[in-house]
Amino acid sequence: MSEDTKTTEESTEEVKTPTAGEKKPKKEAAEEIFSFRDEKVEEKQVKFNANAPEELPESVKKILEKKKTEKTDNKKKKKKKKVEKKVSVGKAYVKATYNNTIVTLTNLNGDVISWASAGMAGFKGPKKSTPYAAQIITRIAVERAKEVGLQEVGVYVKGVGTGRESAIRSLNASGLVVTYIKDQTPLPHNGCRPKKPRRV
Numbered sequence: 229m230s231e232d233t234k235t236t237e238e239s240t241e242e243v244k245t246p247t248a249g250e251k252k253p254k255k256e257a258a259e260e261i262f263s264f265r266d267e268k269v270e271e272k273q274v275k276f277n278a279n280a281p282e283e284l285p286e287s288v289k290k291i292l293e294k295k296k297t298e299k300t301d302n303k304k305k306k307k308k309k310k311v312e313k314k315v316s317v318g319k320a321y322v323k324a325t326y327n328n329t330i331v332t333l334t335n336l337n338g339d340v341i342s343w344a345s346a347g348m349a350g351f352k353g354p355k356k357s358t359p360y361a362a363q364i365i366t367r368i369a370v371e372r373a374k375e376v377g378l379q380e381v382g383v384y385v386k387g388v389g390t391g392r393e394s395a396i397r398s399l400n401a402s403g404l405v406v407t408y409i410k411d412q413t414p415l416p417h418n419g420c421r422p423k424k425p426r427r428v
Contacts, residue, residue, distance in 0.1 A: 232282070237369065273390075288336070288350055288364055291349065292368070295348075314376060315378055315379065316379045317336060317380045318335045318378050319383075320332070322362075322366075324362065324390070328345060329345070329365060329395060331344050331345075331366050340374055342369045344366070345367040346358075347393075362391025363391075364399075366399050367402055379388065381406055384412050385411045385413070386413055388413060
């Protein structure tokens, strides 16, 4: 028989599918449902290396590139190039509130080298105050500061937000040496009257 006749015969064969009245045997139905258990999931071992910091997520990279292009478009006039001084020792200010986290890296005089906030990295709403956002913005700030040559840093923390601990850890993980940590969170001496509690 020729190939054309074979294909026509195969197409005429009806595929049996269970109708609404017919029921599949329980074993077959159970095997179909739990077939995902047989699939093997590849496990990746994550190795922590302080010398090689992780790369930023692609979504954050795109947002930062957009902002760079916008800045260059706005700056049409030519300005004199600033002479960048090498700074090896500096200070890191972490402001962690309930709504946002801001990381600022300065030299010993307090002149800002680089800074980053959760809103700048593209986080919106309640995601701005998360530890993950704090981790990413510290990486952004450190990458810019390393261009100037920053190596050692003293950390000053202010606020009681959820991003304070992860910001300090990611400072250390991204290659900076943390010499000391000081808490500058302001505490009231029973000053202002607190808000009345919510009735839920």
